[in-house]
Amino acid sequence: MLFLNQMGTIFEMGFIYAVVALGVYITYKILDFPDLSVDGSFPLGGVVFAVLLTNGCPWPVAMLVSFIAGCAAGLVTGVLHVKLKINGLLSGIITMTALLSVNYLIAGGPMVSFSQESTLLHNAIVDGLPRTGSLYVQAAFTLLLVAACKILLDLFLKTKSGFLLRATGDNPQMVTQLGKNIDNYKMLGLSLANGLVALAGSLYCQYNTVFNSSMGTGTVVIALACVIIGCVISKHIRVMKDTTGVILGAIIYYAILSVAMLILGSDFTQLIVAVLFTLVLVFDSGLIGRTAKTIFGKLKKKKPSGGKDNDA
Amino acid sequence: MMLELKGIKKVFNPGTADETVLFENFDFSVEKGEFVSIVGSNGSGKTTLLNLIGGAVMPEEGKIFLDGKDITGQKDFVRARRIGRVFQDPSGGAANRMTVAENLALAENKGKGYGLRPGLDKRSAERFRALLHPLGVGLEDRLNVPVGALSGGQRQLLTLVIATLTPIDLLLLDEHTAALDPKTAEETMRLTDKIVREKKITTLMVTHNLRFAVQYGTRLCMFDEGKIVLDKSGEDKAAVNAETLFQTTL
Numbered sequence: 001m002l003f004l005n006q007m008g009t010i011f012e013m014g015f016i017y018a019v020v021a022l023g024v025y026i027t028y029k030i031l032d033f034p035d036l037s038v039d040g041s042f043p044l045g046g047v048v049f050a051v052l053l054t055n056g057c058p059w060p061v062a063m064l065v066s067f068i069a070g071c072a073a074g075l076v077t078g079v080l081h082v083k084l085k086i087n088g089l090l091s092g093i094i095t096m097t098a099l100l101s102v103n104y105l106i107a108g109g110p111m112v113s114f115s116q117e118s119t120l121l122h123n124a125i126v127d128g129l130p131r132t133g134s135l136y137v138q139a140a141f142t143l144l145l146v147a148a149c150k151i152l153l154d155l156f157l158k159t160k161s162g163f164l165l166r167a168t169g170d171n172p173q174m175v176t177q178l179g180k181n182i183d184n185y186k187m188l189g190l191s192l193a194n195g196l197v198a199l200a201g202s203l204y205c206q207y208n209t210v211f212n213s214s215m216g217t218g219t220v221v222i223a224l225a226c227v228i229i230g231c232v233i234s235k236h237i238r239v240m241k242d243t244t245g246v247i248l249g250a251i252i253y254y255a256i257l258s259v260a261m262l263i264l265g266s267d268f269t270q271l272i273v274a275v276l277f278t279l280v281l282v283f284d285s286g287l288i289g290r291t292a293k294t295i296f297g298k299l300k301k302k303k304p305s306g307g308k309d310n311d312a
Numbered sequence: 313m314m315l316e317l318k319g320i321k322k323v324f325n326p327g328t329a330d331e332t333v334l335f336e337n338f339d340f341s342v343e344k345g346e347f348v349s350i351v352g353s354n355g356s357g358k359t360t361l362l363n364l365i366g367g368a369v370m371p372e373e374g375k376i377f378l379d380g381k382d383i384t385g386q387k388d389f390v391r392a393r394r395i396g397r398v399f400q401d402p403s404g405g406a407a408n409r410m411t412v413a414e415n416l417a418l419a420e421n422k423g424k425g426y427g428l429r430p431g432l433d434k435r436s437a438e439r440f441r442a443l444l445h446p447l448g449v450g451l452e453d454r455l456n457v458p459v460g461a462l463s464g465g466q467r468q469l470l471t472l473v474i475a476t477l478t479p480i481d482l483l484l485l486d487e488h489t490a491a492l493d494p495k496t497a498e499e500t501m502r503l504t505d506k507i508v509r510e511k512k513i514t515t516l517m518v519t520h521n522l523r524f525a526v527q528y529g530t531r532l533c534m535f536d537e538g539k540i541v542l543d544k545s546g547e548d549k550a551a552v553n554a555e556t557l558f559q560t561t562l
Contacts, residue, residue, distance in 0.1 A: 160426035163410070163418050170407035174415075177405070177475070178422045179393035 001132060008135030010258050014251035015142040016203045020219060021226035021246045022149055023196030028227055029242065030157075031169040031189040033081075036092030036220055038197050040099025041073040043216035045198025047103045050112035050211035059119040063202050070198020071191040073099060078187030104213055112211040120145070121206040142203060149196060150243045165189055197223075218273050225273075225280045226250040232284060253280075313380070314514040315342040315365065315482055320374035322360060322538075334360055334538045338374070342482075342531075346545070347508055347515045349525035351557065352535030358518040361535070362484045365516070367391040379481050393423050396475030396513075398468065400487040405471025408460035412451065412470060415459055416440045419474040443473065447503055465496035469503060476507055483508065485517040489524070497521070501528060522554040534560060 020042060027035040045066040052062035073095060080091035104110070118124070120141055126134045156162045167175050168185040175182045197219070205211045230249025234240040253276070260272045282288060320338040325331050334357050342348055350358050363369035365376060367388035376384045383391055398405055406415045417431050437455055444452040451466055459467060468488055475483060485504065489497035501521075505528050508515050519525050525532055531545035532552060542560060544552055 156428075158431050159428045160417070160421055160431050161428060163414055163431040164426055166410055166414075167407040167418055170409045171404070173399075173404055174407055174418075174474075176389045177392045177397060178418060179389055180426075181387075181389050 004132050005135060006258060006262075008132060008139055010254045011139040011251065012135060012142060012207060013258075014254040015139060015146045015247075016200055016207065017222055017226055017254065018146045018247040018250035019149055019200035019203065020197050020223045021230065021250045022146075022153055022243060023193040023200070024220070024223035025227050025230075025242065025246050026153075026165075026189050026193040026196075028224060029169075029231060030166055031186060031193075033169070033186065033190065034089050034092065035074075035077060035190060035193060036089065037073055037077045037095035037099070037190075037194060038092075038220045038223060039216045039218070040096035040103070041070045041194040041197045042201040042204070042219040043103050043211070043213060044073055044099050044106075045070050045201025046205035046211045046215055047107045047112065047213075048198070049202035050114055050205050051106055051108075053114050053117050053119065054112060059117070059206070063120070063199060066202040067195045067199045070201070071195035073198065074190040074192070074194030075187055077194070078190040081190075082183035082186055100213075103216075107211060107213060110213045113209065114211075115209040117209075119206040119209075121203065122209055138207065145199075145203070146247060149199070150247060153196075154241060154243055161188075218270055221273055221277045222253065225277045226253045228280050228284050229253055313341050314344040314346070314378070315340075315516075316375075316377040317341070317361075317364070318375045318377070320364065320376070321372045322357075322364065322369065323372055326372070335364075335371070335374075336538065338538060340540065342514060342516065344514055345512055346531050347505075347529040348517065348531045348533060349529040350516065350518045350533045350535060351520070351522060351525045355537075356535040357538040358535050359486060362397070362486050362516065362518060365391075365482070366395060366397055366484060394481045395484060396480045396482070397484040398471045398475055398486065398488040400490050402464040402467040402471070402491055403460070406459045406467060406474060409458055411456050411458055412444075412462070413437060413440055413455040415470065415474060416443070416477070419477045422478045424478075443477075447473075449499070449503075463496070464492050465500055468492065468500050472500075472504060472507060476511055476513060480513060483513045483515040485515065485519075487518055487520060490520060504528075522557045526552055526554050526557060532557075 020038070024035070024038060027033045048069045049062045049066045052065055053059060057065075077091045077095045080086045080094055081088050086094070121138045126137050129137060157166060164175060164178075164180060165185050165188060167178075168182050168189070172182045175185065201215070204215060226249040227246055228249070229252055230246035231242055232245075233248055234242045234245030237245075256276060257272060260276070261269060264272065317338065317340045320335045321333070322335040322338075323331060323333050340361070350361070352358050360369060364371055367383075367386060367390075371384070374384070375382055378391070378394060407418070413432060413436060417436055440455055441452040447469055449466060449469060451462075451470060454462065454466075459470065462470065472488070488504070489500050492500060501524050507513075515529075517529060530549070532542070532549050533540050534542035534557070
């Protein structure tokens with residue numbers, strides 16, 4: 001039973017962070033923009049949702065407004081970057097820092113609790129089930145939302161505007177040559193990304209039935225790890241889309257994180273997050289693969305250890 | 313007159329010890345339909361000229377007119393709607409992680425708006441195949457390959473196709489064969505000439521290859537320290553050969 005519960009939590013948290021990862025995929029992979037505002041827009045989504053809900057707003061509307069609030073936060077980062085010409089990394093840091101206060105002000109304190117309200121993840125259906133059952137139903141609801149986000153994002157990336165967004169990250173000079181202002185597409189991408197992140201923030205709060213102002217800590221690092229794991233998977237499986245890989249990456253990441261937390265205890269959470277991220281980066285750089293090749297190459301001796309490079 | 317530069321002044325690092333005045337009261341004009349080859353040593357102002365026209369560099373003084381319209385204050389992306397450009401770096405002209413077809417689909421919509429229509433439709437492949445087939449380098453069979461996987465020559469040709477797919481007033485070629493091996497450069501130059509002739513595009517080509525400058529184009533200009541030291545067209549140009557041109561550069 002404990003194992004089943006653990007699995008259920010992994011799926012639930014994995015799917016919530018899959019939504020964050022889909023957002024970060026837009027900035028990190030498509031736009032090639034290191035967006036740190038995510039650490040602020042994730043709790044922003046949470047607090048907007050919590051405050052609206054406790055003031056009598058139905059949960060679907062509250063979630064939609066969370067998404068829009070996230071878009072606005074992303075737009076701020078975008079404006080700082082493209083209009084005020086501030087370095088991308090710093091633009092994100094400025095937004096993130098400002099949001100810490102903004103979130104606190106919206107919440108009117110460090111916490112907003114809404115355990116009595118009906119939401120997507122806590123309603124008559126879910127709460128009527130035993131613990132294990134409710135966990136899986138929650139995960140299923142979250143999966144539906146993840147799937148909707150993924151499908152919409154995939155569809156958008158296949159439109160003419162989606163092509164332009166991809167080209168903006170790939171070769172900005174080409175977009176300029178097409179007579180388009182790359183600034184607009186950077187702002188569009190940042191908005192969409194932070195909108196998704198904030199939407200995930202509202203899910204996270206629904207799962208916990210409380211907004212906590214510290215919920216954003218480490219979001220960027222977790223999401224980047226999910227994206228990088230996901231893209232490694234989709235690179236090796238030809239038919240798989242990056243977005244599918246990113247969702248899988250989130251599940252895998254949460255599975256590893258959960259196991260590590262079971263062993264070491266939750267005091268180590270952020271440390272584990274940091275170490276896992278380092279491992280993912282080192283793995284992604286191909287260093288481990290090459291080292292292994294060299295070692296095994298030497299062991300075999302017959303086969304010369306080729307200086308083959310992965311990137312042609 | 314398709315292109316006119318009047319009284320251009322361009323200073324680099326103004327107000328510092330490294331201040332260099334490249335252009336001073338510089339005039340230059342190109343007639344409609346001309347194919348101008350521009351040669352000159354490094355630092356002679358060839359590429360800066362293209363950057364001034366393209367909008368990547370703004371002049372301190374002077375005006376730039378395209379087809380009679382003052383474009384001096386226009387941003388680069390606005391000018392790009394009427395000006396195509398191919399860069400020296402083969403990775404500069406197309407989105408490398410996107411496929412050949414996706415790049416062409418983007419180029420197709422230049423000036424038409426993008427919106428939420430499907431990026432590729434059922435007939436795209438057919439259209440692109442017909443477009444690439446006449447080049448004769450097999451690009452039409454690589455529509456679904458990411459541009460980054462193409463050879464340098466194929467990429468430059470694709471960039472050329474992208475730059476000339478929609479109607480433009482002016483084509484800028486910035487040493488576009490310089491990064492290619494001699495054989496591919498030859499082939500690319502031949503196809504460039506073919507495209508420019510077929511579409512009757514007014515073209516400015518900066519090149520270090522003196523033979524290309526002599527062999528192709530309708531007019532030949534040599535730049536030196538921001539001044540035009542040689543400007544020949546028509547029969548005068550036909551009389552110039554690479555050898556005499558090389559002597560002039562010394």
